[in-house]
Amino acid sequence: MLALLALNANIFVTYDWAIEALWGGRPPSSARTQIHTGVHAIRRALRELAAEDLLTSNACGYALRIDPGQVDATLFERKVQQARSASAVDNHDEATTLLEEGLALWRGPALGDAAGSFVTGARQRLDQQRASAIEDLIALEMRAGRHTDVVDRFSAVIDQFPLRERLRGQLMLAQFRAGNKVAAIENYQQFRTQLADKIGLDPSPQLRALQHAIIRDDKSLDVNVQTFATPFDSELPVV
Numbered sequence: 001m002l003a004l005l006a007l008n009a010n011i012f013v014t015y016d017w018a019i020e021a022l023w024g025g026r027p028p029s030s031a032r033t034q035i036h037t038g039v040h041a042i043r044r045a046l047r048e049l050a051a052e053d054l055l056t057s058n059a060c061g062y063a064l065r066i067d068p069g070q071v072d073a074t075l076f077e078r079k080v081q082q083a084r085s086a087s088a089v090d091n092h093d094e095a096t097t098l099l100e101e102g103l104a105l106w107r108g109p110a111l112g113d114a115a116g117s118f119v120t121g122a123r124q125r126l127d128q129q130r131a132s133a134i135e136d137l138i139a140l141e142m143r144a145g146r147h148t149d150v151v152d153r154f155s156a157v158i159d160q161f162p163l164r165e166r167l168r169g170q171l172m173l174a175q176f177r178a179g180n181k182v183a184a185i186e187n188y189q190q191f192r193t194q195l196a197d198k199i200g201l202d203p204s205p206q207l208r209a210l211q212h213a214i215i216r217d218d219k220s221l222d223v224n225v226q227t228f229a230t231p232f233d234s235e236l237p238v239v
Contacts, residue, residue, distance in 0.1 A: 001018065001022065001035060001038040001039060001042060002038075002042050003111050003114045003116075003119070003122070004018060004021050004022070004116070004118060005042070005055075005062060005063070005064040006064060006071050006073075007071070007073060007122060008064075009063075009064050009065075009066050009068050009070075009071055009074070010063060010064070010065060010066070010068070011063060012056075012058070012060060012061050012062070012063045013061050013062055013063065014060045014061040015032060015035065015060065015061050017061065018035055018061065018062075019031045019032070019035070020117070021116060021117060021118035022035075022116040022117060022118070023116070023117060024117035039055065039057070039062055042055065043055045054066055072105045072106075073110075073126055075102075075105060076102045076103075076105050076106070076129070076130075076133075077129065079098045079099070079101055079102035079105075080098075080099065080102050080129070080132075080133050080136070082098050083095040083096075083098035083099045083102070083133075083136065084136070086098060087136075087140070092140055092143065092144070095136075095140055096137065096140045096141070096144075099133055099136055099137040099140070100137070102133055103130070103133055103134065103137065106130060109123070110122070110123040110126035110127050110130070111123050111126070127160075127161075131157075131160075131161045131164050131167065134154065134157055134161075134167065135164070135166050135167050135170060138150055138154055138167070138170045138171075138174070139170065142170065142173070142174060142177075142223075145223055147173075147174040147175075147177040147178040147223070148174075148178040150170070150171070150174040150178075151171065151174050151175055151178050151180070151183075154167075154170075154171065154174075155171060158171065158187075162191075162194050163191075163194065163195060163198065163199070165191075165203065165204060165207055168187065168188070168191045168207065169206070169207050169210055171184075171187060172184040172187050172188055172207075172210060172211070172214065173210065173214075173221065175187060176214045176221060177221070177222075177223055181214060181217070184211075184214050185211065185214060185215065188203070188207070188210075188211040188214075191203060191207075
C-alpha cells in the first residue's frame with residue numbers, strides 16, 4: 001500500500017483503485033479492512049519519521065502528501081531527464097554526473113519485496129527505466145573513450161538485463177575497443193542463443209552488422225571514426 005501511495009504521490013488513491021491494484025479481480029472480503037489497517041500502520045510510521053501527518057484521507061481513499069522529489073523513483077526520473085537535456089546541449093560532464101546520481105538511488109530491486117497485482121508492471125517499468133539510464137551512461141563513457149572502464153563496470157549488468165540489445169551492443173563495442181575481440185564475439189553468440197531460446201527471435205540487423213564488423217576488424221569501429229552506422233555508442237536521445 002505504501003508503494004502504491006508513493007508511486008502516486010499527491011493523488012487520491014481510491015478504495016476501488018487500491019483494491020484492484022493490490023488484489024486484481026479477486027479481492028478478499030476483508031480488503032477494505034486490510035487497507036484501513038495498513039494505512040493506520042503507515043500513518044503511524046510516517047509520523048515517527050516526519051513528525052507530521054503526511055497522509056490525507058477522505059471518504060473515497062487516501063493520498064500521500066509529499067514533495068515528489070522525496071520519492072526515489074520520481075527523483076531518479078527527474079535526474080535522467082535533466083541528464084538528457086544537458087546532453088542535448090553537449091554538456092556531457094553534467095549529464096554523466098546526473099546519471100550517476102540517479103543510478104546511485106538504486107539500492108536493490110525495484111519495490112523491494114512489495115507484493116500486489118500492480119507490482120509486477122510497476123517493477124518492470126522501473127527496471128526498464130534503470131536499464132535505459134545505464135545505457136545512456138555507457139554511451140557517455142564510451143564517448144569519453146573509457147572503454148575498459150565500461151567493460152569492468154558494466155559487464156555484470158548483462159545478467160540483469162540479458163535481452164537488452166543496445167546494452168549488449170555497447171558492451172561488445174567496448175570489449176572490441178578495449179582489445180578483447182574474442183570476448184566481444186562470445187558476447188554476441190551468447191545473446192543470440194538467449195534470444196532464440198527465450199523468445200524465438202534473431203538479433204537485429206544492426207547488431208549482426210556490428211558483429212561482422214568486429215570479426216573483420218573494421219576500421220569504422222575505431223572510436224574517432226563515425227562512418228559505422230550503429231546505435232550502440234550513440235549519444236543520449238534529445239528531449
